Amino acid sequence: xxxxxxxxxxxxxxxxxxxxxxxxxxxxxxxxxxxxxxxxxxxxxxxxxxxxxxxxxxxxxxxxxxxxxxxxxxxxxxxxxxxxxxxxxxxxxxxxxxxxxxxxxxxxxxxxxxxxxxxxxxxxxxxxxxxxxxxxxxxxxxxxxxxxxxxxxxxxxxxxxxxxxxxxxxxxxxxxxxxxxxxxxxxxxxxxxxxxxxxxxxxxxxxxxxxxxxxxxxxxxxxxxxxxxxxxxxxxxxxxxxxxxxxxxxxxxxxxxxxxxxxxxxxxxxxxxxxxxxxxxxxxxxxxxxxxxxxxxxxxxxxxxxxxxxxxxxxxxxxxxxxxxxxxxxxxxxxxxxxxxxxxxxxxxxxxxxxxxxxxxxxxxxxxxxxxxxxxxxxxxxxxxxxxxxxxxxxxxxxxxxxxxxxxxxxxxxxxxxx
Amino acid sequence: xxxxxxxxxxxxxxxxxxxxxxxxxxxxxxxxxxxxxxxxxxxxxxxxxxxxxxxxxxxxxxxxxxxxxxxxxxxxxxxxxxxxxxxxxxxxxxxxxxxxxxxxxxxxxxxxxxxxxxxxxxxxxxxxxxxxxxxxxxxxxxxxxxxxxxxxxxxxxxxxxxxxxxxxxxxxxxxxxxxxxxxxxxxxxxxxxxxxxxxxxxxxxxxxxxxxxxxxxxxxxxxxxxxxxxxxxxxxxxxxxxxxxxxxxxxxxxxxxxxxxxxxxxxxxxxxxxxxxxxxxxxxxxxxxxxxxxxxxxxxxxxxxxxxxxxxxxxxxxxxxxxxxxxxxxxxxxxxxxxxxxxxxxxxxxxxxxxxxxxxxxxxxxxxxxxxxxxxxxxxxxxxxxxxxxxxxxxxxxxxxxxxxxxxxxxxxxxxxxxxxxxxxxxxxxxxxxxxxxxxxxxxxxxxxxxxxxxxxxxxxxx
Numbered sequence: 001x002x003x004x005x006x007x008x009x010x011x012x013x014x015x016x017x018x019x020x021x022x023x024x025x026x027x028x029x030x031x032x033x034x035x036x037x038x039x040x041x042x043x044x045x046x047x048x049x050x051x052x053x054x055x056x057x058x059x060x061x062x063x064x065x066x067x068x069x070x071x072x073x074x075x076x077x078x079x080x081x082x083x084x085x086x087x088x089x090x091x092x093x094x095x096x097x098x099x100x101x102x103x104x105x106x107x108x109x110x111x112x113x114x115x116x117x118x119x120x121x122x123x124x125x126x127x128x129x130x131x132x133x134x135x136x137x138x139x140x141x142x143x144x145x146x147x148x149x150x151x152x153x154x155x156x157x158x159x160x161x162x163x164x165x166x167x168x169x170x171x172x173x174x175x176x177x178x179x180x181x182x183x184x185x186x187x188x189x190x191x192x193x194x195x196x197x198x199x200x201x202x203x204x205x206x207x208x209x210x211x212x213x214x215x216x217x218x219x220x221x222x223x224x225x226x227x228x229x230x231x232x233x234x235x236x237x238x239x240x241x242x243x244x245x246x247x248x249x250x251x252x253x254x255x256x257x258x259x260x261x262x263x264x265x266x267x268x269x270x271x272x273x274x275x276x277x278x279x280x281x282x283x284x285x286x287x288x289x290x291x292x293x294x295x296x297x298x299x300x301x302x303x304x305x306x307x308x309x310x311x312x313x314x315x316x317x318x319x320x321x322x323x324x325x326x327x328x329x330x331x332x333x334x335x336x337x338x339x340x341x342x343x344x345x346x347x348x349x350x351x352x353x354x355x356x357x358x359x360x361x362x363x364x365x366x367x368x369x370x371x372x373x374x375x376x377x378x379x380x381x382x383x384x385x386x387x388x389x390x391x392x393x394x395x396x397x398x399x400x401x402x403x404x405x406x407x408x409x410x411x412x413x414x415x416x417x418x419x
Numbered sequence: 420x421x422x423x424x425x426x427x428x429x430x431x432x433x434x435x436x437x438x439x440x441x442x443x444x445x446x447x448x449x450x451x452x453x454x455x456x457x458x459x460x461x462x463x464x465x466x467x468x469x470x471x472x473x474x475x476x477x478x479x480x481x482x483x484x485x486x487x488x489x490x491x492x493x494x495x496x497x498x499x500x501x502x503x504x505x506x507x508x509x510x511x512x513x514x515x516x517x518x519x520x521x522x523x524x525x526x527x528x529x530x531x532x533x534x535x536x537x538x539x540x541x542x543x544x545x546x547x548x549x550x551x552x553x554x555x556x557x558x559x560x561x562x563x564x565x566x567x568x569x570x571x572x573x574x575x576x577x578x579x580x581x582x583x584x585x586x587x588x589x590x591x592x593x594x595x596x597x598x599x600x601x602x603x604x605x606x607x608x609x610x611x612x613x614x615x616x617x618x619x620x621x622x623x624x625x626x627x628x629x630x631x632x633x634x635x636x637x638x639x640x641x642x643x644x645x646x647x648x649x650x651x652x653x654x655x656x657x658x659x660x661x662x663x664x665x666x667x668x669x670x671x672x673x674x675x676x677x678x679x680x681x682x683x684x685x686x687x688x689x690x691x692x693x694x695x696x697x698x699x700x701x702x703x704x705x706x707x708x709x710x711x712x713x714x715x716x717x718x719x720x721x722x723x724x725x726x727x728x729x730x731x732x733x734x735x736x737x738x739x740x741x742x743x744x745x746x747x748x749x750x751x752x753x754x755x756x757x758x759x760x761x762x763x764x765x766x767x768x769x770x771x772x773x774x775x776x777x778x779x780x781x782x783x784x785x786x787x788x789x790x791x792x793x794x795x796x797x798x799x800x801x802x803x804x805x806x807x808x809x810x811x812x813x814x815x816x817x818x819x820x821x822x823x824x825x826x827x828x829x830x831x832x833x834x835x836x837x838x839x840x841x842x843x844x845x846x847x848x849x850x851x852x853x854x855x856x857x858x859x860x861x862x863x864x865x866x867x868x869x870x871x872x873x874x875x876x877x878x879x880x881x882x
Contacts, residue, residue, distance in 0.1 A: 026491070030762065032680050035486075035519045037741065041509045042491030044476055044760055048469075063468040067475045068494045069424065081544075085467040088545045092463065112513045119516070135680040165861055167682060169803070178682060178803040180861055245463060247566040248602045248610065312463070348799040348808035353829050355608055358646055360882055362808040362833035364801065379806070381833050381882040383649055419649040419882050 001047060002148060005066055008075050009051070009150075012083065015059075016052035016096050016150040020284060021045060023144040027111035031136040034123050041111075044068075051079060052096070052150075053086040059093040060086030094311040097286045099152035104281055106158045111140045118162065121193035130208070131170050131201045134178060139163040147286040157281045160186055164193070168200045170208035177208045179346055179365065184403045186277040203345055207365045210376035215368070215418045220341040221382060222410045225400035227350045231386070232267060232324050232405070234354040239294045241305025245312040250355055251300050258298030260391025263329040267295040269304050269321035277403040278322045289319035326407035329395030336369065341412070342377070343367040352386065359386045360416075384416040421534065421591040422452035422578035424475055428495055429580065432477070435495070436582050438503035443481035443488070445524045449717055450477050450580040451759040458544070458572040460551040462559065467544050470573060476759040479506060480718075486518035487741055491760045521744035526585040529721075533714035537593030538619050539574055547572055550624055558601055558631050565635070566608070569600040572623065575710075575867070581719035590714040594867075596855050597623040599630060603638035609828075611638045612794075616854035616869075618708060641813055644826040649882040653789035654832070655782050655817070655874055658851035662870030663795045663809045665700055665770050666858065668836045669693070670870070671800035673702075673727055673736035674753070676765040679745045683802040685733060693733045694840035699773035700728040700872075702737050704752055709869035710854035711768035718754035718763055725751050731840075739765040755866050764860055772872030775846025782845045782876045783817055790814035790881065791822060791874075792830050795856070805836035814881070834880045845876035 002019050009017045023045045030038040050063040062082035066075055118138050127133075139162065146156045162185050169178040181200040185192075223231075237243060238251035251257070258264055271289035272279040282288055285307045292304040303315065310317035346365040351358065360383030368375040394412040432448050439446040455470030476493035488510035496502035512518075551570040558568040573596045581588040600612045613634045615626035656664065669685070677683035685693070694700075704713045704722035715721050718740035726734050738746070739754030742765055755766035783791065794812035801807065809832045816825035852871035859865050 024760075026760070028762070029516075032519055032745075035517045036512065037519045037521075037679075037745075038487045038489060038762060039510050039512055040489040040491070040762055042478075042489075042760060044491060044493040061466070063466075065469050065473045069475060085544050085548075088548050089465050089467060091465065116514045119514075134682055163863075165863070167680065169681070176681065176803065182862055246461060246569075246602075248608070250608045348801065348806060348833065349797065349810075351796075351810055351829060351831055355610065356644070356646065356828050358829055360831055362799075362806065362831070364804075364806055379835070381649070381831065381880065383646070383831065383882040385646070417649050417882070419880060 001045065001066070001068060002146060004072070005047070005049060005075055006148065008072065009079060012079050014051050014083065015054045018050045018096065018147065018149040018285065020048045021146045025111060025142040027115050027140050029115050029119060029138045033132070033134060051082050051086060053083055054093065055087055056090065058090040060089035061091065062086040062089065092312060094308050096149050096151050097153050097307050100155065100286070100288060102155040102157070102281055104157035109160060111142060114140045114160070114162065117190065118164065118188070118193060121190040122164065122166065122197050125194045125197040125201070127201050128205060130172065131168065131205050134167045134169040136164070136166040147282065149286060153286045155282045155286050161277065162186065162188065166197070166200065168204035170204045172208050177204065179204045179207055184277050203365060206367065206376040207346070207378060210365055210378035212379040213377055215377065215380055217418060218415045219418050220339065220412060220414050221416050222341060222343045222412050224345070224410050225402050225405055225407065227344070227347065228407060228411055229324065229402060229405035230350050231352045231359065232326065234352050235267065235295060236269070236324060238354060239300060239303045241303055241309035241313050241315060244303055245309045253300050253302060255300045256298060257295060257300060258391050259387070262391055262393040263395040264298040265295055266293060266297060266327045268293045268325045269318070270323045270325050271319065271321055273323050273325060273401065273406045275401040276323050276406055280322050283320040287317055287319040289321055290316065292318045292321065323404050323406065327395065328397055328399050328408045331394045331396045331412055332398070336412070337372070340370045343369060344382070354386060357386050359384055359389055381419050382416040384413070389413045389416070421532070421589055424452050425450045425578055425580040425589070431495055431499065432582055434499045435503060438500055439479060439481060439506065440584065442507050443483055445482045447480045447581065447583040447719060448477055449759060451475070452578040454576045456544070456574045458547045458551050459569065460548065460555040461569040462567045465548060465552060467548050474758045478756070478759045482521060482524070484523045485520055487521070489762065519745065521741060524740065524744060526583060528585040530587045533590040535592040535618065538621055539576060539593050542620050554599060554627055554631070557628065558599055558634070561631060562635050564603050564605045565601050566604050567602045570627070571598045571600070574620070577713070581715060583719060586719050588715050588719055592618070592713060594618055594710050594854065595620050595623045596710070597627045599627060599634055601634055601638055603642060605642045607642055609638055609641040611641060614855050616710065640824065640826040641828055644813060644828040647790070647814060647827040647830055647881045651878060651880050653786045653876065654879050654881070655786065655789070655791040655876050657791065657793040658871045658873060659795050659853050660792050660809065660811050661772050661872035661875045662770065662853060663798050664839065664875070665772050665872055666767060666868070666870045667798040667800045667809055668807050668840060669700060669727060670702060670767045670770040672802040672805070672836070674765040674767070674802070675736040675738040675746060675748070676742040677802050678736060679742050684805055685736065685802065688733045689735065691733060692731050693837055694728055694731045695843040696731040697775055697846045698728055698731050698840060698843055699726070700771070701726055701773060702753070702767055702770040704768040707769040707771065707852045707869065709769045709852050710867045711869055716752045716754045717756045718750060720750045720752045720754060723752040737765060737767065739763055757864050757866055761864060764864060766860070766866050767858060767868050769852055769869045771852055771870055772846070772875065774848050774850040774873040777845040777847050779847045779849065779874050782847060782874060783822060784820035785845065785876065786817040786820060789817050790827065790830070791817055792832065796829060806833070807836050807839060808833045831882050832879050833882065839877055839879055842878040843875050847874040849873055
């Protein structure tokens with residue numbers, strides 16, 4: 001299809017084009033308890049074309065979709081319509097990514113085999129009496145990404161992306177509780193999956209035992225990787241070329257983001273980290289990546305971003321780097337043995353707002369560590385000023401990897417308001 | 420206008436249906452042709468682009484009374500017999516895994532074509548972009564503290580074709596969402612937004628310019644906003660937040676695919692008080708005219724108007740076709756897919772509390788100290804344990820029955836669903852449904868939804 005589109009594009013009055021194609025093969029299993037309710041498979045292709053027209057010393061562009069079912073006439077008509085649209089668009093000019101080629105390795109695997117392996121690993125995990133998985137969804141996708149442009153760029157990569165969504169549940173005498181669990185990964189072992197499920201079964205049992213108890217007005221808390229990544233995304237957005245070009249960035253290079261005595265954060269944007277499923281070979285423009293340290297020792301050091309906005313702000317094109325990595329600290333769980341704090345394990349959704357200097361959310365499950373005891377607790381909210389909390393943050397020694405994050409397995413924050 | 424692509428494939432799809440029916444007792448095919456366009460202007464750039472939600476493809480759904488099997492595809496292959504064999508082979512379970520028993524689907528015969536006229540064809544792309552540029556420029560010219568303004572139009576043109584043994588349905592409808600966003604700096608930066616929503620482009624284009632002054636006034640207040648002091652307060656919710664409560668507190672809790680999985684505590688509360696007797700709540704594609712108003716769902720079930728809570732008593736849930744088979748109930752037209760590439764689940768449509776009898780000014784007057792809270796940011800459901808978190812963009816402090824100039828932001832409202840709903844003591848007589856929402860199932864499967872209602876007075880925890 002890309003060749004067909006390109007042939008037609010070459011016969012039009014255009015100053016450039018990019019074709020992005022994503023071919024997907026899917027296989028999915030949906031379970032109610034341990035019985036299959038639905039099995040799905042499919043094959044489809046998404047093809048987006050962006051065309052560029054120079055006019056009036058500006059650059060016009062327009063993006064449209066071409067379908068596998070599109071006829072030559074439809075493709076030609078879609079390009080003509082897009083050209084008309086582009087003539088109404090007056091943007092500052094920029095160059096498309098220069099000619100480069102890349103071809104990733106195409107490893108053939110059976111999606112059904114992968115789904116079955118994952119299902120077997122999930123359902124063979126031992127559960128304590130009362131604990132079970134109420135509903136489970138397994139997605140296995142093969143994605144082939146192919147980008148070409150009018151400069152001769154031609155890049156192709158292949159990835160297998162898997163997702164498990166499961167609802168661990170614990171039944172007590174008169175009550176049943178659940179938690180929500182979702183994990184995304186590219187590579188796995190049976191042991192990885194079993195360990196993940198076992199951890200979630202432990203958490204739901206803890207939630208079943210959790211008490212709504214009177215907590216002090218202010219407490220220290222620990223947050224895990226998922227929440228840490230959420231917090232970091234606020235800083236990452238502020239240090240993106242896009243926001244800089246749009247005048248919507250509230251952080252400038254040189255700003256001190258951590259006033260206080262906490263561990264200083266160094267944040268590097270990357271494209272590949274072993275164990276991070278969002279690793280990529282190139283971005284949606286076809287740009288190669290260049291890693292960038294954007295926060296160093298708590299101070300905003302640099303910005304990053306893709307081809308177009310890099311040119312708008314006159315900075316180096318780093319590619320739209322998909323992964324964030326931060327340094328670990330020295331803090332271990334052993335050091336916290338005598339501390340009184342809340343180990344937050346499940347949120348309704350942590351709320352982090354850099355512009356309003358806010359961090360908070362409703363906690364569905366936490367372990368209260370006090371006097372050497374560990375008491376599961378629930379039914380409360382935490383909140384605090386983001387700047388003050390990050391100023392005093394302590395980073396764990398242990399590292400956790402998520403699809404888009406590599407960094408401390410937990411952070412320790414002081415004096416959050418508890419309600 | 421109904422999709423030419425779907426029309427051209429109608430007969431061949433019927434052939435495929437016949438082939439698949441040789442293997443499965445129940446077979447349906449949904450064809451989807453959705454076109455979305457985005458028109459954007461800001462201080463430095465403009466664009467006219469096709470939206471990421473555009474799609475053109477098909478999904479078949481099959482069952483012999485146990486599990487369901489689905490196949491999504493975008494090209495209908497020439498040799499239908501051969502293609503049917505490929506589909507059957509592709510969905511077949513490889514390992515011997517036990518299946519659920521759903522029983523066979525009984526259908527009433529129905530053949531109908533539905534159209535809701537829109538006005539998208541009366542506006543050229545160039546006109547729409549020009550209008551966005553004008554509104555952007557007008558917004559920027561209003562106040563020097565605005566460092567950037569973004570105007571945005573999103574159009575949705577949906578055609579769907581549903582075929583099964585006894586049904587042949589088609590529908591076409593359109594929707595338009597428009598937004599103005601401003602970045603305002605005075606000491607610190609805030610971003611504010613206003614929106615207009617309609618099935619008619621003209622309505623949105625008329626409404627957007629009238630929202631600029633309110634947008635700037637909001638920004639001026641929000642640059643001075645402080646976080647709320649955590650506590651339990653009397654709160655008046657703007658209809659957008661009432662809608663968020665309806666959606667998160669009870670909408671998700673009565674999605675009956677959750678009943679199948681024993682994931683919803685609401686299952687045990689049918690015909691019981693779950694809210695104040697002042698509370699009435701509805702959901703349905705036929706309940707209101709908004710972004711989730713369609714004629715039939717992705718299972719080919721006609722749109723419903725479902726009364727979920729009547730005078731505080733839970734009446735029923737909402738249901739997709741598969742869940743209705745497993746529960747032995749009737750589907751309510753709530754089976755929705757993110758796209759032809761995704762599974763159909765029970766999903767909300769237009770979800771709202773019904774209006775009451777109180778005047779908003781009387782509700783505000785009745786509050787000694789509390790907040791009126793506005794604008795949905797996000798929310799999260801917990802249907803099994805009835806925890807709720809709703810995040811509002813901002814609140815205005817009420818002191819001695821009067822709104823003050825004191826703004827708080829953001830506002831996180833949380834608690835236990837029955838406590839919140841039973842604390843509702845006043846319900847306003849006005850009503851608004853806001854058609855700009857997106858709802859996920861967990862953290863995926865996004866569909867467009869609306870929610871809303873009247874203003875509610877409740878006692879809730881804010882932090």
